[in-house]
Amino acid sequence: MGEFTSGFFMPDQATNGRVLVVDDEADIRKVVRMTLQKAGYDVLEAENGEKAIETINAGENRLLLDVVICDIRMPKINGVEAIAYFRSNYPRVPVIVLTGFPDTDMATSMLRQGVVDYLVKPVEGEKLREAVARAMEQRELAHL
Amino acid sequence: MKHLTDSAVVSTIAPVRVAILGAGRGGTALLDLLHQIPSIEIVGITDRDLQAPGIQRARDLRIPVTDQAEELVRTHGLNLIMDVTGDPAMERFIQSHKRPAADVLSGSAARVLWELVRHEAKLQAELFHAEKLASIGSFAAGIAHDINNPLQLIMGLAENLAEETDLKTVHEQARDIVEAVRRTSAISRDLTQYARKTSARDDAMVALNGRLDEALKIARYATSFHDITVRRDYQPDVAARGNQDELVHVFVNLITNAVHAMERGGGTLTLATRMSRDGVTVSISDTGCGISPDISGQIFEPFFTTKDPGKGTGLGLYNVKTIVTKMHGKIDVESLVDRGTTFTITFPPATETPS
Incomplete structure (x- = not known):
């Protein structure tokens, strides 16, 4: 139950929203999934920017993906490039950065590009859920 | 025109032929310095104690060793006798046996020379350490990444x-936490070991494959290895005489440069070791941007850097070359723009097995 590792989705299941977690470390994707599933979110995973772009472009994700949580330091397409892609192709989807490196310049530049939150690992589960909830509200506002 | 003639004369002039008496610390330091200078020929070294450190070093360097001080002092065509025994009886011995043409450096003159050599070695070591510490500054992003990821998992x-x-999940996750803590503590262990001052202990036979792997681990903090394939092409049991802390730093420098050269688009990093009768080689190759021919002559010069101001010290390859030379090795570079670069270090053949 609730195990979505690809774009697979059960439409009849009650959900608070669909979140894509982009991180090259499987461990991080695992705990973020665990943390968010507790708050009733469906979680999709991608291990780099390239996979993340594939995932958001796959079928119903184009319409149903609500929030992206994205790391910066990743192989293939890195976080900065992936986020630029999301912002220009899916401006309705809020992006949260979750990174291991507290870098003020990077944070400023990301927030300027419309990223809604810049979180530095390790982040407490509650803080992460709050950030996702805030992002969900912003997405709904964007729909109005 | 005159200048050209002069340099032609200089290059054909016979080397200064030197004999060293005394193979303790002073003799070893002189040996290490003098044998690097092409215009000096060391005709031999002697000591009452044939187990003295300088005697072993001379053997490694293929410099003649003798226990016949008189014979050495009387060598034909000898220009200079360097007496670092500090023994007044030796001075008298030399004066009564040497040929008239040979100059003698002994007593406090020899002592001052030795102090200069030691001072130079100390400055070199400080420069080396300063550059190492400066490079560790660039590890911040890598360290933060490698510590904060396991911390997120633990949290x-x-x-x-x-x-x-x-209960089964509890056990499993508790084990994952322990594993994540282990990973995190390994980071501080690796880095503190790397950052410490180079140990002053004597040179020993160093197993090169292990040191390359250690350097690879450290270099991962210095730079991102995303989209880099690492190929390790090691011949077993390859060793060279040197200081292992310095060697690790040499390898970290070359590996980091290689990965930086592949920043755009990734590539393959190849680490290879070989041993033959002619010597031991370590080569570090990348498939990156290459070094343009108009700067390839300068890369080993101090303060030469292609990085932006504030990014590189310009001392990395300079220190690499200094250490390799000190180990009686040489370093060569082959590079093609947009194809890649190979640095090859060649050490003299190993005479012992690694400790």
Whole structure:
């Protein structure tokens, strides 16, 4: 139950929203999934920017993906490039950065590009859920 | 025109032929310095004690060793006798046996020379350490990444354990936490070991494959290895005489440069070791941007850098070359723009097995 590792989705299941977690470390994707599933979110995973772009472009994700949580330091397409892609192709989807490196310049530049939150690992589960909830509200506002 | 003639004369002039008496610390330091200078020929070294450190070093360097001080002092065509025994009887011995044409450096003159050599070695070591510390500054991003990721895992698992009721999951996640803590503590261990001042202990036979692997681990903090394939092409049991801390730093420098050269688009990093009768080679190759021919002559010069101001010290390859030369090795570079670069270090053949 609730195990979505690809774009697979059960439409009849009650959900608070669909979140894509982009991180090259499987461990991080695992705990973020665990943390968010507790708050009733469906979680999709991608291990780099390239996979993340594939995932958001796959079928119903184009319409149903609500929030992206994205790391910066990743192989293939890195976080900065992936986020630029999301912002220009899916401006309705809020992006949260979750990174291991507290870098003020990077944070400023990301927030300027419309990223809604810049979180530095390790982040407490509650803080992460709050950030996702805030992002969900912003997405709904964007729909109005 | 005159200048050209002069330099032609200089290059054909016979080397200064030197004999060293005394193979203790002073003799060893002189040996290490003088044998690097092409215009000096060391005709031999002697000591009452044939187990003295300088005697072993001379053997490694293929410099003649003798226990016949008189014979050495009387060598034909000898220009200079360097007496670092500090023994007044030796001075008298030399004066009564040497040929008239040979100059003698002994007593406090020899002592001052030795102090200069030691001072130079100390400055070199400080420069080396300063550059190493400066390079560790660039590790910040890598360290933060490698510490904060396991911390995130620990945080998530611990939060879950506070509510988890399934005993099997509890056990599994507790084990994952222990594993993550181990990974994190390994980082501080690796780095503190690397950052410490180079140990002053004597040179020993160093197993090169292990040191390359250690350097690879450290270099991962210095730079991102994303989209880099690492190929390790090691011949077993390859060793060279040197200081292992310095060697690790040499390898970290070359590996980091290689990965930086492949920043755009990734590539393959190849580490290879070979041993033959002619010597031991370590080569570090990348498939990156290459070094343009108009700067390839300068890369080993101090303060030469292609990086932006504030990014590189310009001392990395300079220190690499200094250490390799000190180990009686040489370093060569082959590079093609947009194809890649190979640095090859060649050490003299090993005479012992690694300790």
